[in-house]
Amino acid sequence: MVPHLITALTGPINELEQRILDSMPAIERWFRLEWMEHTPPFYCSVDIRNAGFKLAPVDTNLFPGGWNNLTRDMLPLAVQAAMAAIEKICPEARNLLVIPENHTRNTFYLANVVQLQRIFHMAGLNVRIGSISPEVKVPTTISLPTGESITLEPVVGTKRRLGLKDFDPCTILLNNDLSAGAPGILEDLHEQYLLPPLHAGWSVRRKSNHFRSYEEVSKRFGKLLGIDPWLIHPLFSHCGEVxxxxxxxxxxxxxxxxxxxxxxxxxxxxYGIHEKPFVVVKADNGTYGMGIMTVRDAKELQDLNRRTRNKMGVVKDGQAVHDVIVQEGVLTYERMHDAVAEPVVYMMDRYVVGGFYRIHAERGTDENLNAPGASFVPLAFEHSTHLPQPGVKPGASAPNRFYMYGVIARLAMLAASYELEATDPDAEVYE
Structure with missing residues (x-):
């Protein structure tokens, strides 16, 4: 089911879709060669905006929540990708410890952790959930609205290892973005695999670094396809000391x-586009849709009210904002159930495993949809196949449109791998 697009279906986005479909063998070979040189993030999700004249990622999350929004039909893809990812890192893995966010009572978030537990259990691992929250002092079982339950257990640190009482994992999966910094208990784990690495957390990571890497990727990909990279890349700049x-x-x-x-x-x-341009100012290390505002004219910054200043000044875990990324605003002309929508694509290892539409009935086409009141509609297909269908006219096929989303998402994932290489504190530097 492709959402209703209010832009004309003969618009430039269909030219881009056609170019991508026609170039599929070259694109897949290009990705294959890239993954020979670069390690994909363990998992990630990418928010994409489809303006009708351009299609671009606007955010890449390396600790994705929301796995519970994937349909059961998508689980086999996620399980296969999980098997491939674990096999690459620790083929003999038996026990996996998942460390979630500390907000232990958010049942929607915990449903996402249950889904991750299910995926890795089906991939052949014993999976338990270990909390680093000071509030979790004993095993705590929480019932979820879905009828399921989840047990959070306090992590136990021993010399160079992290686990639970009577549970020694070889691999630790972080589903906690470390906005407040990496707790010491996660450092110096030389005998266990920590995924993603600590420098993927928001205490180190910056959106401007990511989009600098994405700009490089989009230029190379644009050359491969013979397109203007701007069609798949949001322009941006960085501003510090704010x-x-x-x-x-x-x-x-x-x-x-x-x-x-x-x-x-x-x-x-x-390009003969008659829309009013806008930019989005975001905290450079922001997450959870916090620290974001839409600006259509620089003069608006002179008249910010106290509420907006306070909203922009602090992000998750009370972290103060001093650096921002100014990003070209990408309209979203997708609609689901008469609400503005944007696709979110989920990946594990180098594979696209599914996605959904984030929709918000009270937001406009030029606003952030990751806000209270958002809801999620799984990407559903009329046919069981997720494979693209060559020969079908652009805009008419859900798998074709989703393949295009998947290509853009994988470009963002590749940019994340460049970014993580550049910020790796253990990487050898060659002069």
Missing amino acids: DFTVGAGMDALAAQVDGLLTKVRRKYKE
């Missing part, structure tokens, strides 16, 4: 916003 709470650094931010809007206007003129 303090929203006291209004410091706002002139520098306004200059960055103005400069980026000028570049986007130039592109819109080049």
